Amino acid sequence: MTGQTTPPAAPPGSPTSQRILVVFNPKSGSGSGPDLQAFVGLLEDGGATVTQRELSKDTPLPDYVQDVKDFDILVAAGGDGTVSGLTYAVRDQGVPVLAFPAGTANLIAQNLDLPTTAPELAALVLAGHSIQVDLGEIDVRGKKNGFAMLAGAGADAAMIEGSEDLKDKFGVMAYVISAMKQLNPKKTTFKLTIDGEQREFEGIGVMVANFGMANFRMPITTDIDPDDGKFTVVLLKAGNLLRLIPNLIDSVRAKLHLGDPMFSDNMETLTACEITVDAADPFPLQYDGELMVETTPFTARILVGAALFITAATAEEVET
Numbered sequence: 001m002t003g004q005t006t007p008p009a010a011p012p013g014s015p016t017s018q019r020i021l022v023v024f025n026p027k028s029g030s031g032s033g034p035d036l037q038a039f040v041g042l043l044e045d046g047g048a049t050v051t052q053r054e055l056s057k058d059t060p061l062p063d064y065v066q067d068v069k070d071f072d073i074l075v076a077a078g079g080d081g082t083v084s085g086l087t088y089a090v091r092d093q094g095v096p097v098l099a100f101p102a103g104t105a106n107l108i109a110q111n112l113d114l115p116t117t118a119p120e121l122a123a124l125v126l127a128g129h130s131i132q133v134d135l136g137e138i139d140v141r142g143k144k145n146g147f148a149m150l151a152g153a154g155a156d157a158a159m160i161e162g163s164e165d166l167k168d169k170f171g172v173m174a175y176v177i178s179a180m181k182q183l184n185p186k187k188t189t190f191k192l193t194i195d196g197e198q199r200e201f202e203g204i205g206v207m208v209a210n211f212g213m214a215n216f217r218m219p220i221t222t223d224i225d226p227d228d229g230k231f232t233v234v235l236l237k238a239g240n241l242l243r244l245i246p247n248l249i250d251s252v253r254a255k256l257h258l259g260d261p262m263f264s265d266n267m268e269t270l271t272a273c274e275i276t277v278d279a280a281d282p283f284p285l286q287y288d289g290e291l292m293v294e295t296t297p298f299t300a301r302i303l304v305g306a307a308l309f310i311t312a313a314t315a316e317e318v319e320t
Contacts, residue, residue, distance in 0.1 A: 020125065021071040023064045023086055025055045025078030028103045028259055036077055036102060042122035045175040055082070062089040068154040069093060073125060073310065079103025081290035088135060088146020091306040096130040098310040099148075103250045105289065106141050109315045111226075111318055112311040113212040123311060131315045133226040137304040138287045139299040147210065147306065148226075152184070153277050153296050154205025154236065165309045188283065193276040194233070201268070205236040206277050208300040212320035219320035221269050227315050229304045233275055235268040 013320035020043055024036055040050050051071070053064050055078070068074055068090045076086040077100035087097045101109035101116060115121055136147040190206055192199040209232045212224025226233040285292040310320070 012289045017071045018043075018128075019070065020073045020075060021068065022049050022050055022052045022075040022077060022100075023055065023080045024052065024100075024102065026076075026270075028078035028082060030066070032263055033102045033106070034100070034116055034121055036100065036118075039100070039122050040120060043125060046122065046126045047259055050127070060123040061085045065089050068095050071095065072099065075100050075125070075129075078080040080105065080108050080288040083108050084135075084148040084288040087148055087307050087309075088137070090231070091301045092302060093147065094308065096128070100123055103289075106281045107214070107300075108177070108211065108288070108309075109212045111149065112309055113313045114289045114311060114316065124310060127312075129312060130308045130310045131227070131308060131313070131316070131318070132305050133307050133315070134210055134229060135303040136208065136231065136287075137301045137303055138208075138285075139301065140285065140292065140294045140297075144293070145290075146303075147287040147307075148208050149211045149288045150209040150220075151285070151298070152205055152207040152302050153190075153279065153283045153285050153298065154188075156204070160292055182189075186281065186283070189280040190235075191280075192233075192271045192280040194270065195274055201235055201237065203235055203237040205283070207234040207236065208272075208275060208277075209234060210302075211318065221267070222320055226318060227305070229302060230271045230273050231275065231300065231302055233270050233272050235270070237267055272297065272300075272302075 017059070017101050022036070022040060031093065040052065041190070043050050055061070055064065065074065065086060073096050074090060075098045076083040080103060082103070083099040087099075090097065099106075099108045099114060100121065101114060109116075115124065124172050125271060133148075136151060138145050138147055138151045139150075187202060189200055189202050192201070192206070207220070209220060209224050212220050212232065214220050221234060270280065276297060276299045282295035284295060285298055
């Protein structure tokens with residue numbers, strides 16, 4: 001297990017000499033999230049020294065954090081793709097990251113059970129508690145990116161693609177609307193290499209999960225643990241994404257200890273440290289909500305204990 005915690009620092013609001021780097025995506029979200037500048041002001045009022053850097057499309061993410069060792073904390077402000085990209089860029093460097101929820105869905109922040117107001121987030125940073133968790137790495141023809149939540153091929157990527165033009169108007173509901181539109185998603189034969197072993201199945205998609213909670217902290221499935229050194233791989237066999245709703249019900253029932261699963265035919269789960277996913281037909285790819293230009297195949301690898309995330313939750317509380 002890698003989910004160790006660092007002891008809390010001084011109480012919120014007490015004097016601190018923390019050096020905090022804030023890297024933010026100005027294009028994330030719809031303005032409904034916490035106020036970033038109010039958050040920065042509260043950190044400075046608490047005695048922290050804050051450096052801010054704004055992302056631009058022409059500069060690679062790693063360039064913004066080359067000097068991260070000069071800081072005590074990195075605040076990654078944006079959507080899930082921004083958060084996971086910056087966390088991947090500072091992996092294994094021992095610098096805690098706050099997943100500031102400035103995007104549309106903010107699933108990483110939800111999985112970490114973060115508060116949603118500037119004062120609460122500032123108090124959390126000044127308290128300084130973090131947990132150590134795994135990261136994922138997705139490799140597509142030699143092009144590598146990091147993900148904290150999940151990567152996938154097929155129906156989930158198609159849902160994200162369909163939501164892009166709806167986010168500004170509908171926010172997080174854009175994903176639900178997109179899923180409802182996909183009543184007859186493409187089905188194919190997936191060819192998997194799971195820790196060196198071959199496997200095939202017919203379905204609509206494959207999800208490789210590190211964290212396991214969807215919107216409103218509903219578990220995608222049970223037993224997804226971000227600090228166990230392995231992925232939970234979800235094989236989507238259902239005819240469309242709406243048929244997976246009963247599986248969410250099963251996951252909630254399991255979390256509440258309400259009995260055995262009632263729905264088991266729609267998907268299958270297994271574990272892997274490394275998995276390669278190919279498909280008879282090229283399928284779209286996504287990682288942490290970022291739609292890729294490339295299609296299958298892809299390889300995902302677990303990076304054990306590579307990230308420190310700031311949260312008041314314990315490692316056990318972020319499991320499903």
